[in-house]
Structures are given as C-alpha cells and as structure tokens.
Amino acid sequence: xYQSNLFTKTTKHTPKDExxxxxxxxxxxxxxxxxxxxxxxxxxxGLKVHNKIEHIIRAEMNKLGGQEINLTALQAKEIxxxxxxxxxxxxxxxxxxxxQNKSELGLxxxxxxxxxxxxxxxxxxxxxxxKYIYQFQTKFRNEARAKSGILRTREFVMKDLYSFHASxxxxxxFYEKVSKVYQTIFKKIGLGDKTYKTYASGGxxxxxxHEFQTETESGEDIIYVCQKCKVAVNDEIKKEMLVCPECNHxxxxxIKTVEVGNIFKLGVKFSDKIGLLYKxxxxxxxxxxxxxxxxxxxxxxxxxVEVNHxxxxxxxxxxxxxxxxxxxxIGDNKxxxxxKSLYNKMIKKGIDVLLDDxxxxxxxxxxxxxxxxxxxxxxxxxxKTKGKIEYKARSSKTAKLITESExxxxxx
Amino acid sequence: xYQSNLFTKTTKHTPKDExxxxxxxxxxxxxxxxxxxxxxxxxxxGLKVHNKIEHIIRAEMNKLGGQEINLTALQAKEIxxxxxxxxxxxxxxxxxxxxQNKSELGLxxxxxxxxxxxxxxxxxxxxxxxKYIYQFQTKFRNEARAKSGILRTREFVMKDLYSFHASxxxxxxFYEKVSKVYQTIFKKIGLGDKTYKTYASGGxxxxxxHEFQTETESGEDIIYVCQKCKVAVNDEIKKEMLVCPECNHxxxxxIKTVEVGNIFKLGVKFSDKIGLLYKxxxxxxxxxxxxxxxxxxxxxxxxxVEVNHxxxxxxxxxxxxxxxxxxxxIGDNKxxxxxKSLYNKMIKKGIDVLLDDxxxxxxxxxxxxxxxxxxxxxxxxxxKTKGKIEYKARSSKTAKLITESExxxxxx
Numbered sequence: 001x002y003q004s005n006l007f008t009k010t011t012k013h014t015p016k017d018e019x020x021x022x023x024x025x026x027x028x029x030x031x032x033x034x035x036x037x038x039x040x041x042x043x044x045x046g047l048k049v050h051n052k053i054e055h056i057i058r059a060e061m062n063k064l065g066g067q068e069i070n071l072t073a074l075q076a077k078e079i080x081x082x083x084x085x086x087x088x089x090x091x092x093x094x095x096x097x098x099x100q101n102k103s104e105l106g107l108x109x110x111x112x113x114x115x116x117x118x119x120x121x122x123x124x125x126x127x128x129x130x131k132y133i134y135q136f137q138t139k140f141r142n143e144a145r146a147k148s149g150i151l152r153t154r155e156f157v158m159k160d161l162y163s164f165h166a167s168x169x170x171x172x173x174f175y176e177k178v179s180k181v182y183q184t185i186f187k188k189i190g191l192g193d194k195t196y197k198t199y200a201s202g203g204x205x206x207x208x209x210h211e212f213q214t215e216t217e218s219g220e221d222i223i224y225v226c227q228k229c230k231v232a233v234n235d236e237i238k239k240e241m242l243v244c245p246e247c248n249h250x251x252x253x254x255i256k257t258v259e260v261g262n263i264f265k266l267g268v269k270f271s272d273k274i275g276l277l278y279k280x281x282x283x284x285x286x287x288x289x290x291x292x293x294x295x296x297x298x299x300x301x302x303x304x305v306e307v308n309h310x311x312x313x314x315x316x317x318x319x320x321x322x323x324x325x326x327x328x329x330i331g332d333n334k335x336x337x338x339x340k341s342l343y344n345k346m347i348k349k350g351i352d353v354l355l356d357d358x359x360x361x362x363x364x365x366x367x368x369x370x371x372x373x374x375x376x377x378x379x380x381x382x383x384k385t386k387g388k389i390e391y392k393a394r395s396s397k398t399a400k401l402i403t404e405s406e407x408x409x410x411x412x
Numbered sequence: 413x414y415q416s417n418l419f420t421k422t423t424k425h426t427p428k429d430e431x432x433x434x435x436x437x438x439x440x441x442x443x444x445x446x447x448x449x450x451x452x453x454x455x456x457x458g459l460k461v462h463n464k465i466e467h468i469i470r471a472e473m474n475k476l477g478g479q480e481i482n483l484t485a486l487q488a489k490e491i492x493x494x495x496x497x498x499x500x501x502x503x504x505x506x507x508x509x510x511x512q513n514k515s516e517l518g519l520x521x522x523x524x525x526x527x528x529x530x531x532x533x534x535x536x537x538x539x540x541x542x543k544y545i546y547q548f549q550t551k552f553r554n555e556a557r558a559k560s561g562i563l564r565t566r567e568f569v570m571k572d573l574y575s576f577h578a579s580x581x582x583x584x585x586f587y588e589k590v591s592k593v594y595q596t597i598f599k600k601i602g603l604g605d606k607t608y609k610t611y612a613s614g615g616x617x618x619x620x621x622h623e624f625q626t627e628t629e630s631g632e633d634i635i636y637v638c639q640k641c642k643v644a645v646n647d648e649i650k651k652e653m654l655v656c657p658e659c660n661h662x663x664x665x666x667i668k669t670v671e672v673g674n675i676f677k678l679g680v681k682f683s684d685k686i687g688l689l690y691k692x693x694x695x696x697x698x699x700x701x702x703x704x705x706x707x708x709x710x711x712x713x714x715x716x717v718e719v720n721h722x723x724x725x726x727x728x729x730x731x732x733x734x735x736x737x738x739x740x741x742i743g744d745n746k747x748x749x750x751x752k753s754l755y756n757k758m759i760k761k762g763i764d765v766l767l768d769d770x771x772x773x774x775x776x777x778x779x780x781x782x783x784x785x786x787x788x789x790x791x792x793x794x795x796k797t798k799g800k801i802e803y804k805a806r807s808s809k810t811a812k813l814i815t816e817s818e819x820x821x822x823x824x
Contacts, residue, residue, distance in 0.1 A: 005477070006479070007479055007531070007534050007535070007540070007545060008534050009533065009534045011533070030533075035483075035484050035487070035488065035530075040484070041481065041482060041483040041484050041526070041530065042481060043481050044481055047480055047482050050482075065417070067417075067418070067419055067456045069453065069454060069455050069456055069459055070453060070459050070462075071453040072447050072451050072453050072567050073485070073550065073552075073567060074447065074552070075447070076447065076448045095509045096510075097507045097509045097519065098508075099554065099566075100556045105507075114447060114453070118445045118447075118453065119419070121421065121423070121442075121445075122420050122442070123419070128419070131419040138485065140485075142511065142512055143512075154486060154511075155484050155485060155486050
C-alpha cells in the first residue's frame with residue numbers, strides 16, 4: 001500500500017482520559033478510534049493486525065478439527081433462564097434491549113447457552129461425538145469501569161471454541177490438546193516468552209480450570225510462576241497451593257499479568273439444564289460433556305502492544321505486524337522511483353509492504369511515524385546511500401547499509 | 413471435508429412459523445439456525461456461503477481503492493442527535509440499551525454518523541480527498557415484523573462503503589463506478605440476470621438514488637423494468653416517470669423484487685451537521701461531499717436461494733456454493749477408498765470438495781441431502797459404474813457416466 005493513500009493520520013497528542021499504554025499508542029498511530037469509554041473501532045492498520053491474529057487462531061482451530069460458525073448477538077431470555085444466567089443479579093455484564101413489542105432481549109456476553117440449545121437438533125448419539133465448534137464473534141459486556149484501553153472493552157471479538165464429548169476422559173484428552181494449541185497460538189502472535197499456563201479454580205466438574213496469563217506491568221492480575229517449570233497459579237488459588245501443581249517445586253515468583261486466554265471444563269452443567277442428551281452404546285440417554293476455550297482478540301492485540309513497545313512506538317512481532325516491511329523514499333522523484341521499484345518487487349514476492357511515498361513531508365516526521373507504526377523492517381531509499389539501502393529493524397537501535405538482495409533476505 | 417465430520421444434520425420437517433422459501437431450505441439443510449423471529453445464526457455451510465459472498469464483495473471494494481475498517485455496534489447518542497437520527501420517533505428501528513450508569517446507548521443500524529465524526533481527525537485538506545472506506549459489520553435493526561426469512565432480519569452483516577469527496581463532480585464519477593461494480597458483484601454471486609439497476613427517490617443533494625432489485629416471486633418490492641434497456645424505476649417514483657430515465661422508452665414490465673443493494677448521494681447532509689470540513693485550494697473551509705453504498709450479505713444470500721432452487725433443494729451458483737464438488741461413495745469400503753482417492757486429488761488441485769463417506773446410511777437419504785445442499789457438481793463413486801464416475805450437475809435433471817479426467821474438467 002502507498003502511504004499517501006492511507007486515510008488515517010497519526011497524532012503526537014496523548015489522548016485525553018486514556019491512561020493505558022496500549023490504547024495510547026494505537027490511538028496515536030491511528031490503528032483504532034475511541035467511540036466512547038471501553039468502545040474502540042478498528043481502522044485499517046488495526047484491522048490488519050486483528051485479522052492476522054484471527055488468521056493464526058483460525059488455522060489452529062481448524063487443525064484441531066474445529067468447525068466454524070457464527071452465532072447471533074441478540075439473545076432470547078428463555079434459554080438463559082434455564083441456566084440461571086439471565087437476571088442481572090446473577091450476571092452483571094448484560095446489555096439488555098427490547099423488541100418493538102417490549103419483549104426483553106440480551107446481547108450475548110458468551111454463547112454456551114444458545115450453542116448447547118441449537119445442538120439438540122444435531123446431536124443424538126455417541127456416534128455424533130466428539131464435536132468441536134468455534135466462532136469469531138462480537139461479545140458485548142457491560143463493564144462498570146473500562147480503564148485498560150483495549151484490554152477490557154464493552155464490545156470485542158472473541159474466539160470461542162466449545163467441545164462436546166461422550167465422556168469425561170474424551171474431554172480431558174481434548175482439553176490437554178487445546179492447552180498445547182493455546183501455547184502455540186500465543187507464541188505465534190509474539191507473546192510466547194511471557195505467557196504462562198496458570199492454574200485457576202475449576203467448577204463443579206473439575207478441580208481446576210486454566211488461564212493463559214501474560215506478564216506486563218499494566219496487568220490487572222497477579223500470578224505466581226513456578227521457578228522450576230514455569231507453570232503458574234493465580235492469586236485466587238495461591239493460598240491453597242504451597243507447591244507447584246505440576247513439578248512440586250516450592251519457589252514462585254509473583255508477577256503482574258493480563259489474562260489472554262482461558263480454558264474450562266464445563267462438564268454437564270449446560271447440557272443437563274438445557275437438555276442436550278445423547279444415546280450411549282447401550283441406548284441410555286446421557287448429558288453431553290462439554291468444554292469451553294476462549295481468546296479475546298482485542299485483548300490479545302492490546303497485550304502484544306503492552307509487551308512490545310518502546311518510547312517511540314509499537315514494535316510488532318513479525319507475524320501480526322500490519323505490514324512486514326516499510327519502504328521510505330527520501331529525497332526526490334528519482335529516489336521515489338527506486339523505492340517503487342523495490343516495492344513492486346516485494347509485492348510480487350507476496351510480501352506485505354507499506355511504501356512511504358510522501359516525499360514532500362519532513363523526514364523527521366516520517367521517521368517518527370515509522371517508529372510509531374512499528375513495522376518490523378524499515379528500508380530507506382535515498383540518493384545519499386549510493387545505491388545501497390539503509391536498513392533498520394524496528395527492534396534494533398542501529399541502522400546499516402545493505403544491498404537489495406540482503407534486503408529480500410530480511411523479509412522472506 | 414468429510415461429511416461424517418460435519419456436525420449439522422438435515423431435516424425433512426418444514427420449520428414452524430417459517431413461511432419464506434429461503435429460510436425454509438437453509439434451515440432444513442442445516443445452513444442456518446433460527447434463534448428467534450428475524451434472528452438467524454450461521455452454521456458451517458451457511459457461513460461458508462456467507463464468506464464467499466464477502467470475499468467477492470471485498471475484492472471489488474479493494475479494486476475501487478476502498479480501505480477496510482470495522483466500526484462498533486455500540487453508539488453514543490450525541491453524534492446521532494446532531495443529525496436528528498437519535499429519537500425513536502425519527503428512526504423506528506433502533507435497539508437501545510444502557511450502561512451501568514444508566515446512560516443510553518444505541519446499536520448501530522447504519523454508520524454515517526460515527527464514520528463522518530471520526531474522519532474529522534483524518535481529513536483536513538482537499539489533498540486528503542477522495543477517500544473510500546468500507547466495512548463488513550453487523551447491523552441491528554428493530555424490525556416490527558420479520559417474516560421473509562433471512563431477507564429482512566434484526567441482526568445481519570452489511571457491507572457499507574462510504575465515499576468522501578472535495579466536489580459533487582468527483583462524487584458523481586465515483587458513484588457511476590460503484591454502480592457498475594455493483595452489477596459485477598451481483599453477477600458474480602449468481603444474481604446477474606435477474607437484478608436491475610432501479611431509479612429511486614434521491615435526497616436534498618441528488619434527484620435520484622439507485623437500488624439494485626432482484627426479481628423473485630417472494631419479493632416485497634414492485635419495480636417497473638424498461639423493456640428496451642432493462643433499467644428500472646421503483647414503485648415510489650413510477651407515477652412521475654412516464655418514460656425510461658435512460659433511453660426514453662415507454663414500455664415497462666411490472667415485477668416483484670427484493671432490494672439487494674442501494675447507492676445514495678448523501679452530499680453534505682452529514683458532513684455539514686457533524687462538521688467534517690476540508691480546506692480547498694484557496695484555503696476556504698468546505699463540508700466534505702459524501703456517498704454511501706450498501707449490500708446486506710444475509711439478504712444477498714437469501715435472495716440467491718430464492719432465485720436458485722427447485723422442489724428438492726438449493727441450486728448454488730458456482731462461486732458462492734459451500735463446496736464446488738460433492739463426491740458420494742456408494743457401496744462398500746472399496747468404493748469409499750476410490751472416492752477418497754478422487755477427493756484427495758481434487759483437494760490437491762485446490763478444489764473445495766465435500767466427501768460423503770457415510771456408506772452405512774441409505775442411498776436415498778444421502779442423495780436427497782445432496783440435492784438439498786445444492787452443491788453444483790455431484791460425482792457418485794460406485795462399483796456399479798465400472799470404473800467410471802456418475803456425474804450430475806445440480807442444475808440438470810440427468811446424470812451421465814464420465815471419466816476421471818472429464819470430472820476434473822467440470823470443476824477446474
């Protein structure tokens with residue numbers, strides 16, 4: 001893309017009432033727009049990053065055998081009453097609304113109930129199990145306070161996967177698979193080193209659930225990381241856990257984190273109340289055994305920014321960067337022509353590249369913007385570099401002169 | 413995909429309270445699920461079709477130079493009050509809700525206001541214009557009655573494109589381009605022959621707007637098609653139009669239609685009230701000139717079904733079909749092995765193919781399901797066909813025996 005075409009502009013001003021680093025940088029860079037507290041739109045560069053995260057997660061869901069669907073936000077109250085999750089005193093994050101005939105509807109904050117209900121039409125027998133069903137869908141949560149930028153918002157896309165099994169053992173196996181896949185996902189989006197599988201309290205059907213917690217100073221959570229095996233326990237269950245649940249080591253480090261994912265064994269909690277039953281091999285009717293597995297995409301994106309930035313801007317990990325390469329033409333039309341030639345060659349090789357063709361703007365402004373955008377590889381084309389390209393990785397402090405073929409090696 | 417893995421089941425029962433053909437077939441085939449009147453979820457096959465329509469539209473939007481964003485559903489009332497579109501007496505399709513602190517929010521039924529408002533941060537000068545910005549975003553509309561299946565729903569994805577110009581002439585040029593692109597899109601999704609560019613009433617800034625209307629018996633609209641040039645006028649403006657607005661011909665045919673798209677010159681209606689101004693070449697501040705261009709994806713999908721079906725099921729046009737080919741193994745494991753071999757070869761060639769591997773189910777049931785699904789090309793592998801493949805196009809009444817290389821020619 002030519003940068004002169006991009007409709008968004010950057011700004012040097014720190015947005016009012018925005019204390020979080022993630023929203024600050026993303027707003028200044030024009031990746032997102034703040035509609036109101038806790039409600040952010042995705043602008044072209046923000047949507048590109050969001051799509052790359054979505055793409056990474058979808059590939060992993062499909063590898064697990066997941067089937068993608070898209071449930072609605074609008075919810076009728078009857079199903080939620082069956083599980084005692086309709087009343088605002090039971091669930092405090094509902095947004096409610098009304099049809100013209102005054103019947104009350106809710107905006108889904110999660111989708112266990114409608115999915116369990118609709119599967120009654122599709123699951124009859126143990127032969128229909130297991131099934132893994134996921135979506136990327138907009139959740140609405142009426143958070144009382146929204147203060148962490150895009151880490152905790154009132155409207156966001158969640159990847160929610162639900163699994164349906166004929167037995168607890170089958171759920172247990174799949175749950176372990178998802179746990180590993182989640183670690184792969186967080187690694188791919190650039191959070192691998194700082195994300196810990198964290199034991200959390202379970203429910204009626206399992207002693208523990210698990211959170212995936214990413215270390216960052218801005219985190220709202222506290223976890224305790226085992227200094228031997230790097231498994232963690234969350235604050236809530238720490239007092240009952242004197243040793244690491246996996247390796248029995250006794251030394252933990254206390255750190256601040258953001259929860260970027262969670263996995264939970266639901267057991268028959270929902271299938272029992274909603275009546276999602278299957279016939280086992282003996283012909284007996286039994287409730288389906290379920291698990292649920294979530295990742296909020298906006299929160300993942302915001303956490304990537306919290307973890308990867310410096311004073312000058314964002315430093316995107318390669319696989320989620322809005323572009324892989326940023327070519328900047330500095331000087332006159334001759335330099336621009338050379339820059340376009342490199343741009344075209346990179347586009348032909350399938351490299352996602354942004355060309356700053358705005359040769360009439362000040363160099364200082366353009367380099368500041370480049371740092372703010374945080375594209376991993378920067379190539380400056382200028383007559384001063386005598387046929388070479390000035391290369392700088394966004395994560396590095398120093399630039400160097402390289403040849404065109406060396407430039408390609410950086411991005412392929 | 414192996415059909416035995418697909419979690420959805422078909423049903424022979426016509427759903428209760430569902431008079432529309434599109435929802436009837438899509439529900440029976442398990443492409444969608446009805447959550448309540450006017451609210452439908454997309455199941456795997458429905459989502460695949462929806463994605464293919466989205467893909468076709470996105471490619472055309474990008475060719476136009478469009479930049480993709482994603483605005484939020486939650487809306488603060490202040491911007492909408494500026495254009496007098498907040499009160500329920502002015503706009504009767506709002507869903508409203510409340511924050512915990514009782515402030516009232518709306519769920520966006522369209523996005524002129526928030527987009528115009530956010531562009532105040534990004535457009536300053538005539539040099540920043542024109543810009544074309546689009547999204548695929550979920551709209552909420554509190555329809556009093558929902559009775560046409562997925563043609564008129566309370567929650568649906570719309571592609572909405574907005575254009576921003578420095579002059580009426582520039583808007584006029586772009587508007588014509590979009591008009592042509594819309595005809596390309598409707599052709600690609602299989603509605604070309606039956607979709608008419610239709611003159612409709614304009615607003616303060618243009619005499620006419622245009623609708624794209626598709627002929628179908630189930631249509632809620634009436635249009636009059638010029639018998640010479642095939643341009644149409646809608647019911648609302650017919651009385652003032654004695655001759656065709658494009659060719660002056662006087663003979664019209666009256667037909668029933670569904671509106672699948674519309675394009676509208678907004679002029680400065682929104683920019684003026686919201687204050688989206690640009691500096692022209694003389695340094696004078698002027699309101700930005702705007703256009704808006706919409707296609708509802710669910711409605712497009714439903715219209716494709718209305719136009720393309722028979723008594724046995726859906727007949728998908730090739731480019732939006734959930735799969736291009738349906739291979740059915742009939743007989744024993746040997747036939748299934750042959751079918752899998754063909755399946756693997758087709759997958760390798762990048763063909764989207766569904767393999768019915770359920771050899772234990774009755775052949776009659778499986779062929780009925782195949783017709784209901786409506787996949788364009790059906791290949792039956794059976795020991796009875798002596799090394800050949802029984803081929804039938806879904807749109808044809810007769811099957812014939814072909815060779816494997818002939819089979820590939822059908823789908824590549």
